Amino acid sequence: MKKLAIALLIASGLAGTARAAEEVLVTLKTMTPETALTLAQATLQDCRERGYQVAVAVVDRSGNLQVLLRDRFAGVHTLETARRKAWTAVSFRTDTLVMAEETAAGKEASGVRFVEQAMMVGGGVVVQAAGALVGGIGVSGAPGGPADDECARAGIEAVQSDLDF
Numbered sequence: 007m008k009k010l011a012i013a014l015l016i017a018s019g020l021a022g023t024a025r026a027a028e029e030v031l032v033t034l035k036t037m038t039p040e041t042a043l044t045l046a047q048a049t050l051q052d053c054r055e056r057g058y059q060v061a062v063a064v065v066d067r068s069g070n071l072q073v074l075l076r077d078r079f080a081g082v083h084t085l086e087t088a089r090r091k092a093w094t095a096v097s098f099r100t101d102t103l104v105m106a107e108e109t110a111a112g113k114e115a116s117g118v119r120f121v122e123q124a125m126m127v128g129g130g131v132v133v134q135a136a137g138a139l140v141g142g143i144g145v146s147g148a149p150g151g152p153a154d155d156e157c158a159r160a161g162i163e164a165v166q167s168d169l170d171f
Contacts, residue, residue, distance in 0.1 A: 049161025060147030091130030091144030102130030129154025135169035
């Protein structure tokens with residue numbers, strides 16, 4: 007009887023440890039490098055078809071750079087601008103076209119424009135898979151933030167079925 011009681015105590019302790027581990031650990035999804043590259047290439051192609059020379063950056067859900075592409079005539083500034091747009095989108099979990107409006111001078115959230123690396127200009131879009139944030143994309147070089155945003159969304163559309171699978 008004593009051995010059974012000890013075995014039950016040990017088993018319940020192990021079960022408690024397993025439950026505790028489940029409660030403190032999370033599983034995250036992120037894009038593979040291949041998916042990130044396909045996304046960047048589809049975005050660059052869409053911009054080319056519109057007549058834009060751009061840079062495209064894809065970051066993972068933590069804002070780490072996965073892919074950076076620059077078309078042959080895109081300005082030198084477009085590389086860093088695209089990366090910062092993608093980083094801003096994932097950092098704030100909001101598309102930068104929305105952030106540009108919500109953080110304008112005089113708005114309550116205008117102070118976030120002072121966050122280092124933040125780029126409150128359209129062209130940074132969050133990338134989701136089945137409703138979960140998996141990364142972000144930034145485009146720079148089209149004539150204005152809304153045009154950058156359109157290219158980014160076209161790139162996402164090209165891989166969305168793969169992401170949601």
